[in-house]
Amino acid sequence: MDQLIKTMDSIFNGKLKLLSRFSATGVINTVIDFAVFTLCQSVFGLHYTISQIIGYSFGVINSFIFNKKWTFEYKTSGKKVIRELSQFVMVNLISLIATLVCMKFLVSDFNLNVYLSKIIVTLIAQVINFLLYKIWVFN
Numbered sequence: 001m002d003q004l005i006k007t008m009d010s011i012f013n014g015k016l017k018l019l020s021r022f023s024a025t026g027v028i029n030t031v032i033d034f035a036v037f038t039l040c041q042s043v044f045g046l047h048y049t050i051s052q053i054i055g056y057s058f059g060v061i062n063s064f065i066f067n068k069k070w071t072f073e074y075k076t077s078g079k080k081v082i083r084e085l086s087q088f089v090m091v092n093l094i095s096l097i098a099t100l101v102c103m104k105f106l107v108s109d110f111n112l113n114v115y116l117s118k119i120i121v122t123l124i125a126q127v128i129n130f131l132l133y134k135i136w137v138f139n
Contacts, residue, residue: 038055
């Protein structure tokens with residue numbers, strides 16, 4: 001048990017701290033995104049683009065909180081939070097637009113299953129988000 005605790009501490013607080021915390025946060029965001037997406041599309045019968053926007057938005061809310069407080073341990077207040085939140089929203093709008101364009105292309109032009117397309121575009125968004133969060137939002 002002690003070895004497990006040491007390993008987990010090394011992963012989340014050692015040399016891989018930033019990447020492991022971003023990845024763990026991303027997994028949580030993705031679960032939220034996929035759950036809301038599936039609920040919107042399968043249960044409520046919404047079109048996949050509307051479902052993508054709604055699911056992605058729920059993931060973004062979680063992402064801001066966890067990435068700010070835990071991943072990047074960024075401590076700001078007042079006007080800096082507003083600037084940071086604005087930049088965060090802009091990054092996620094870029095990612096959302098990229099995912100919508102790619103998803104439409106994969107579903108319409110390649111006839112890929114909407115859920116497989118969702119997985120592919122989620123990976124694309126992860127790369128865009130990590131780079132822009134690190135370089136611009138939480139630097």
